[in-house]
Amino acid sequence: MTLFDRFDETTPLTGRLAMGIEYDGSGYCGFQRLSHAASIQGALEHALSRVANAPVRVHASGRTDSGVHATRQIIHFDPPALRTEKGWVFGANANLPRDIAVRWVKAVPDDFHSRLSALARRYRYVLVNQLHRPVLERANVTWCRDPLDVDAMHRAAQALVGENDFSSFRAAGCRSKTPWRHLHFLEVTRHGPLVTVDIQGNAFLHHMIRNVVGALVSVGRGAQQEDYMGRLLALKDRKQGDVTAPACGLHFVDVRYEEAFALPEEPLGPGLLFSTGEWTGERPIPDSHMVRLRRGRPRMAECGNGRRESVS
Known part of the structure; x- marks a missing residue:
């Protein structure tokens, strides 16, 4: 995929x-459709149903929370009508609000499932670290006016990489049947005033990334030592955890699948970080029990050791 591929018509x-799909989540209750509030799923299904002239139900690779953004959310659906590539993309975008956009559409095998086939999900949390509050970026970054020691944050974050029990970083209302997740990498970097927490794993618990970022900021400010993340992880108790970082700084930037599905590769967002030049698919997915399980049995949710693997 290039930035100027033409759609077949x-x-x-x-x-x-x-x-x-790309969206600004500021005005939505999250991805999942709810009866009492605007959702990304509801807007997408309404727009696609208009294009198809029939009801359409979509399934997403991950259910982002209220206020969380996405630059590469993957959905799938079984269309009730035939339309061209250009018809689906242009038609959907004509019926979507300005804060949601379809980037591309592709035919996939019937066994493809945007959630159950995913091997990895990646998020970037963006902080603006400066004395004055941001203006133009205020809807998609979190402001921190205390100087942050990014090197200390990065070193502290490495205690979470690998397969671990993340009970200390899950929300009280998390519905996952297991707190175990596998983090492929967790990197903290600085680009001028932007501090980015870049995190990839097989899946994430409710508020897990925002709780990780909240604790890392405490390390960066000097309020906690570099062993803080490891100590929290060992406690396995959210009540002894740190604050939850605001939703506005969190961006869902990538989902990885088997190469055989041949989904388009794109520059990783958000736009503030396009200068890093990284595209999806550039990093290998670490070999792990959870990845091997998904590749061998993509619709199974139970790990061989008896733990159940959440795929949300």
Whole structure:
């Protein structure tokens, strides 16, 4: 995929379809459809149903929370009508609000599932670290006016990499049946005033990333020592954890699948970080029990050791 690929407008797409979606989550209750509030899923289903002239139900690679953004959310659906690539993309975007956009659409095998087939999910949390509050970026960054020691934050974060029990970093209302997750990498870097927490794993618990960032900021400010993250992890108790970072700084930037699905590769967002030049698919996915399980049995949720692996 290049930044200027043209959409086919002659050949109707058949079978199951996958779509790449981008959105500003500021005005939504999250991805999942709710009866009492605006959702990303509700807006997408309304727009796609208009294009198809029939009801459409979509499934997402991850259910982002209220206020969280996405630059590469992957959805799939089984279309009730035939439309071309251009018809789906242009038609959906014409019926979507300005804070949600379809980036591409692609026919995929019937066994593709945006959530259950995912091997890895990646988020970037962006902080603006300066004395004055941000203005133009205020809706998609978190402001921290205390100087942050990014090197200390990065070193402290390495205690979380690997397969661990993340009970100390899950929300009280988390519905996952297991607190175990596998983090592939967790990097903290600085780009001028921007401090980025870049994190990839097989899946994440409710508020897990925001709770990790809240604790890392305490390390960066000097309020906690570098062993803080390891100590929290060992406690396995959210009541002894740190604050939850605001939703506005969190961006869902990548989902990885088997190469055989051949989904488009894109520059990783958000736009503030385009200068890093990284595209999806550049980093290998670490070999692990959870990844091997998903590759061998993509629709199974129980690990061989008896723990159940959440795929949300």
